[in-house]
Amino acid sequence: MTDYRLVVSPQWLSEHLDDPQIVIVDCRFSLADTELGPLQYQTSHIQGSHYLDLNDDLSSPVGKHGGRHPLPNPVELAKKLAAIGINSQETLVVAYDDSRFAFASRLWWLLRYLGHDKVALLDGGWKSWLSAGYPVTDALAMPKQGKFLPEVRSHFVVDIDTVKDRKDLPEVVLVDSRESDRYRGEREPIDPIAGHIPSAVNYPWQDVTDEVSRVLPVTEQKRRWSGLENAQEIMVYCGSGVTACVNLLSLEMAGIHTGKLYAGSWSDWCSYS
Structure with missing residues (x-):
């Protein structure tokens, strides 16, 4: 039994695909091929999901120090979160990847870091969604403006x-x-x-x-x-x-x-x- 405050099942998500208070985010990425994640999203993704890229969205540019994936600028990330319909403290964000949470958990942590606790990961990720036969699409999600005010912890x-x-x-x-x-x-x-x-x-x-x-x-x-x-x-x-x-x-x-x-x-x- 999982902790559903932090993780949701494919069945649960399939039953809530049309919930306007939920935003789904595809976080698939490959460290070996940085173009792969965006290509995978463009080819097929969970219906209604948006894409956030580890390098372009969930990190800031690399410098001499600070590591290979420095934390993104909170204000810039907040703009991107708002641009996919996330409202602070209101929207439930469900993130997924195909890498055992490797990249989806980065978004999970960043949202909490910015003061937004309503975020969960999709148990089993992309592969579990596919194996269950739930709907996928290549249609890009329609933009919907939210209001995200970061409260950095x-x-x-x-x-x-x-x-x-x-x-x-x-x-x-x-x-x-x-x-x-x-x-x-x-x-x-x-x-x-x-x-x-x-x-x-x-x-x-x-x-x-x-x-x-x-x-x-x-x-x-x-x-x-x-x-x-x-x-x-x-x-x-x-x-x-x-x-x-x-x-x-x-x-x-x-x-x-x-x-x-x-x-x-x-x-x-x-x-x-």
Whole structure:
């Protein structure tokens, strides 16, 4: 049984496709081929869904520091959210991808970061929607103007100085969300330096879902984080602040609300080396 405050089933979404208070967002993306996500959307998507691109919409331009996917400008993102019909604190946003929440969870986190809690992920993502036989289309969603006023929750995010200052405190836990071989420094396919931030513990983001992108039960999410319930602060990072959001979702499902995103993540950390 999933936590439906954070995740909705394909059946539930199919029954609410015509609800004017719901906006569906396609977040499919490929780090290896940045044109693939938009092309997939143009070819076929959930009826009525809009598309937001990881690089163009959910990140700001890359600089010398700050990581490979710096957080977008809140005002600019708010304009884009309003332009697809999202109203602050009113619209339920349902996000999906085909990558075990890797990119949809970035939008989930960003909306909450901007003060909008009414956001859920589609359990199983695009593939579960297809396998259930629900409607798809190549027709672009009609624009509908909303009103989105960002109320930035600055305490949701930490920077490199905060990580350095707090990571070794007894009440703080630093979580590396990457695959275990990248955490151990045995493989590094993207960043120039392999390894992990000293004192970080490894909780791979893929463990939040099963092999077909269905989120694991709340009981399993709680089991994952058993022992960290009393941490006053859990700082979470990955390669560039994207898949770490899957672990932040898992923490929320487990009832642990102390998670914060190190937005620059490993790509920011190693840029100073």
